[in-house]
Amino acid sequence: MLPKSMRLLGLLVLALGLAACATKVERIDVEEVRDLSGNWNDTDSRLVSEEMIADVLARPWLGRFTRSHGGKQPVVIVGEVRNLSHEHINVNTFVADMERALINSGNVEVVASSSERGEIRGERKDQDTHAREDTRKAMGQEIGADFMLKGTINTIVDAEGRKQVKYYQVDLTLISLADNRKVWVGQKKIKKFVDKRSVRF
Amino acid sequence: MRRGKGLSTAARGLCLSAFLLLAGCATYSQQFDAVESQLAAGNLQAAMTALEKSHGNGSRGDRVLYLLNRAMLLRMQGEYRQSNQVLEEAKQLIDELDAVSVSEQAGSLTVSDTLKSYIGSDFERALIHLYAALNYLQMGMQDEARVEVMQLDVLLNLQAGRNGDDYVEDAFVRYLSGLVFEELGEWSDAMIAYRKAYRDYRNYQRHFGVKPPRSLGLALLRLADHLGLKDELRQYREAFGIRQWPSLRDTQGQGEVVVIVSTGLAPSKREESSTVLAPEAGVMVRIALPRYEPHAQPVAGARLLVDGESQEAELVEDIDALAIKTLEAQMPLITARAIARAVVKYRAAKEVGEHNQGLGLLMNVAGMISEQADTRSWSTLPQRIYLARRLLPPGQHDLSLRLVGHDGRMLAQKRFPAVTVEAGRKVYLTWRWIPPIPHGEKRS
Numbered sequence: 001m002l003p004k005s006m007r008l009l010g011l012l013v014l015a016l017g018l019a020a021c022a023t024k025v026e027r028i029d030v031e032e033v034r035d036l037s038g039n040w041n042d043t044d045s046r047l048v049s050e051e052m053i054a055d056v057l058a059r060p061w062l063g064r065f066t067r068s069h070g071g072k073q074p075v076v077i078v079g080e081v082r083n084l085s086h087e088h089i090n091v092n093t094f095v096a097d098m099e100r101a102l103i104n105s106g107n108v109e110v111v112a113s114s115s116e117r118g119e120i121r122g123e124r125k126d127q128d129t130h131a132r133e134d135t136r137k138a139m140g141q142e143i144g145a146d147f148m149l150k151g152t153i154n155t156i157v158d159a160e161g162r163k164q165v166k167y168y169q170v171d172l173t174l175i176s177l178a179d180n181r182k183v184w185v186g187q188k189k190i191k192k193f194v195d196k197r198s199v200r201f
Numbered sequence: 202m203r204r205g206k207g208l209s210t211a212a213r214g215l216c217l218s219a220f221l222l223l224a225g226c227a228t229y230s231q232q233f234d235a236v237e238s239q240l241a242a243g244n245l246q247a248a249m250t251a252l253e254k255s256h257g258n259g260s261r262g263d264r265v266l267y268l269l270n271r272a273m274l275l276r277m278q279g280e281y282r283q284s285n286q287v288l289e290e291a292k293q294l295i296d297e298l299d300a301v302s303v304s305e306q307a308g309s310l311t312v313s314d315t316l317k318s319y320i321g322s323d324f325e326r327a328l329i330h331l332y333a334a335l336n337y338l339q340m341g342m343q344d345e346a347r348v349e350v351m352q353l354d355v356l357l358n359l360q361a362g363r364n365g366d367d368y369v370e371d372a373f374v375r376y377l378s379g380l381v382f383e384e385l386g387e388w389s390d391a392m393i394a395y396r397k398a399y400r401d402y403r404n405y406q407r408h409f410g411v412k413p414p415r416s417l418g419l420a421l422l423r424l425a426d427h428l429g430l431k432d433e434l435r436q437y438r439e440a441f442g443i444r445q446w447p448s449l450r451d452t453q454g455q456g457e458v459v460v461i462v463s464t465g466l467a468p469s470k471r472e473e474s475s476t477v478l479a480p481e482a483g484v485m486v487r488i489a490l491p492r493y494e495p496h497a498q499p500v501a502g503a504r505l506l507v508d509g510e511s512q513e514a515e516l517v518e519d520i521d522a523l524a525i526k527t528l529e530a531q532m533p534l535i536t537a538r539a540i541a542r543a544v545v546k547y548r549a550a551k552e553v554g555e556h557n558q559g560l561g562l563l564m565n566v567a568g569m570i571s572e573q574a575d576t577r578s579w580s581t582l583p584q585r586i587y588l589a590r591r592l593l594p595p596g597q598h599d600l601s602l603r604l605v606g607h608d609g610r611m612l613a614q615k616r617f618p619a620v621t622v623e624a625g626r627k628v629y630l631t632w633r634w635i636p637p638i639p640h641g642e643k644r645s
Contacts, residue, residue: 037293083344086351088289157355160362162300200300 038194040089040168048170049097052186056098057105061174061183065146066107076102076174077145078113085155085168098149098172111145147174147183162196229263229315230469230576232256236270237466237580240635249274262305262318265294266577269321269329273581277633281336288333295320309538311545314575322527323360324520325579327353327371334377335461338629343385350378350394369408369526372401373518373586376417380459383420384627388449392424399437409522414515415441416590422446447592455592456622460514461631462503462602465584467520468495470528470576479544486543489574490536493528495521496584499636501607505589507600514589514602520582535575543572583633595624602632612636 028034033043065074078099081091102108112120127136151172158165167189174184232255239248252274256267268291275284298318308316321329330353337346353374361368379394399421402413418441425434427449438444470491479486498521503514546568554561600617615632622628 037296083348086348086355088345088348155351159355159359161359196296197300200297200302201304 035192038164038166038192038196040085040087042093044168044190045090045093045097047190048188049094049101051188052094052098052170052172053101055186056102056172056174056184057107059184062107065183073107073109074147075109075111075143075145076147076149077111077177079148079150081149081151081153081172083153085153086157086166087155089153091151091153094170095149095151109143111143117142145177147176149174162198164194164196166192166194168192228472228573228576229266230471230578230580233469233580237469240466240581241637243635243637245274245278249278262298262316263577265291265298265321266319266579268294269325269579270581273332273579276332276336277581281340285333285336288329288336292329295326310542312571313542313573314535314538315573315577317575319575319577321579322524322531323364323368324371324523324527325582326356327360327374328579328582330356331371331374331377334381335629335631338381338627339631343381346381347385350381353378364530367530369404369523370397370401371518371523372398372405372411373588375401376414376517376588379417379420380627383424388424388427391420392428392430395421395424405519408526409519411516411519411522413441414517414588415443416515416588418443419446419590423449423452452592454594454624456595456624457627458507458591458593458598458600458620458622459627459629460505460589460591460600460602461629462514462587462589462604463583463585463631463633464500464503464587464604464636465498466496466635467578467580467582467584468493468524469580470494470574470578472574472576477540479540479547482544482547484544484547486540486547487569487572488536488539488543489572490532490539491528491574491576493521493525493578495525497636498584499606499612500585500604501609502605503587503589504603504605505591505600506603507591507593507598512589512591514587516585517588518583518586520586521584524578539572543568546572593622595622597621600630604634 030042031046035041035043062074066072078095081095083089083091099110103110111117121139124137124139128139131137149172151170154169154171156167158167168191170188170190172186173182175182235251235255236248239245239251249271252267252270256263256270259267268287272284272287272291275281275287298320302318305317320326330349334346334349334353337343337349357370357374361370375394375398379391379398382388382391382394395417398417399413402411402417405411406413418437421437422434422441422443423446425437426446471494472489473492474487474489476485476487478484505512505514546564550561550564550568553564597619600620602615602617604612604614606612613634615634617630620628620630
């Protein structure tokens with residue numbers, strides 16, 4: 001039989017091992033910054049949407065439109081935000097933030113994008129056949145947008161060995177649907193230095 | 202310690218278990234034979250099951266290879282989205298394992314190379330992005346394919362920087378990059394990619410005899426013309442011997458069908474033992490080295506038939522040759538490590554043997570058993586890739602592909618009925634054909 005000290009040591013090692021075996025979940029604040037792999041993460045998306053929202057509502061295009069259209073609020077539709085970067089980035093996170101901020105400001109109206117209105121039009125068509133007369137929504141009553149929100153994400157990557165410098169540039173533009181003028185361009189630049197570990201156990 | 206009275210019971214027990222282990226010690230590629238034979242028989246589902254069974258629960262060091270093979274089998278089943286998910290997992294794991302591991306280095310210097318994590322050879326890592334891009338293209342997601350092409354560019358630049366002058370960059374991946382850029386209307390980027398592909402194909406021609414494809418020549422001429430690069434235009438006209446070509450404007454009103462035919466399976470590595478003289482120790486040691494064994498290659502050519510017109514699908518990638526060349530470049534290092542390892546084992550056994558003869562013998566045997574060559578490679582890659590590009594007016598077209606053997610007779614045929622072609626867009630059609638010849642049989 002092993003001496004007492006050995007048994008205690010064995011129990012201790014076993015306890016430690018078992019503790020490391022359980023999955024740990026720790027809820028963290030949405031605003032907390034945790035960069036794990038160096039790739040595009042939620043912090044980047046949040047930085048982009050904060051900058052864009054602050055910028056879009058503060059520029060003269062809004063006032064100019066309202067004045068020249070007799071107090072009418074501009075209507076915006078979200079177009080394509082192209083990912084021209086090195087990573088498979090989900091652009092919907094900050095685009096949705098933009099939409100929300102625009103609507104909540106009370107000064108801009110947003111209509112459904114082309115990918116969303118397919119279902120809505122289908123529902124409207126269904127209402128034509130199945131809904132009660134007085135609750136039917138007529139076809140052809142959609143509001144035409146005044147501006148389309150488009151954008152791109154571009155990256156420049158400089159890599160050597162296990163070190164990388166990643167530069168992201170997100171550009172969002174508001175284009176007038178009446179005459180193709182670009183009335184607003186928002187830009188956010190993010191630069192990261194990622195030093196991946198070159199030795200592991 | 203008893204001396205000279207034979208082995209103690211413990212030592213005898215160890216000896217027995219050692220020999221039992223020896224009986225079950227197949228190399229990685231031998232374990233993969235089950236999957237290969239299912240593929241040769243055309244049973245994709247059975248091949249997937251075989252892969253899960255033999256490698257599904259392997260060690261972390263082998264997991265990358267399992268994921269790559271699984272992704273390829275999913276792609277062959279047409280599950281492009283799932284295939285890409287598995288490839289993403291593989292990419293992340295490779296990134297983690299790319300760091301030099303202290304324990305693995307120690308293991309490879311004392312036991313065997315198979316203890317090191319396998320993260321794919323240079324061309325295999327490039328082909329990960331190729332297949333991810335193709336998956337996206339076949340799902341109609343051009344922008345996502347472009348992301349893969351961008352990642353590929355970063356990877357290839359890193360590899361070029363890391364390797365010396367004898368580095369052979371994968372030409373086909375550059376060619377596909379050009380295709381992706383061209384479809385998205387990014388002419389300058391497409392030109393750069395095609396230019397690099399041309400440089401790489403000339404390299405291929407020098408080493409493996411794979412010529413720069415004519416379709417690449419047409420693309421280079423088309424873009425050089427559009428971008429106003431007169432000197433380059435002249436250079437390509439001479440190099441390819443093409444006098445006339447459809448200009449960029451000619452192609453705008455039409456669509457293009459890009460047909461990619463992949464045949465066979467990539468070569469497997471087999472183990473080859475040899476006895477060499479270790480210079481510093483002055484003893485003869487037995488080492489096991491990996492060697493690529495290509496499968497039989499029955500395909501002489503591929504032809505595409507569209508609307509009654511036939512054209513040749515050109516050979517754009519010879520993975521047999523590429524793999525063999527890549528291994529050749531690594532051989533000096535692998536051999537040196539194997540010899541050093543054998544000397545370490547020999548010395549350890551000798552020292553132990555001086556104290557206890559039985560244990561010394563045991564260490565010798567253990568050393569011999571553990572000497573396994575690293576036979577890991579991405580075997581579900583194809584052996585050869587053929588490509589044909591064809592401009593077609595918008596509408597529906599019937600296509601068929603034909604593979605021809607060395608005797609001129611047709612090996613296999615595949616029809617693509619009612620393919621919809623849109624103006625300014627490319628349609629990617631792929632066909633993977635594995636000859637029904639089990640591995641091990643000699644070339645005909």
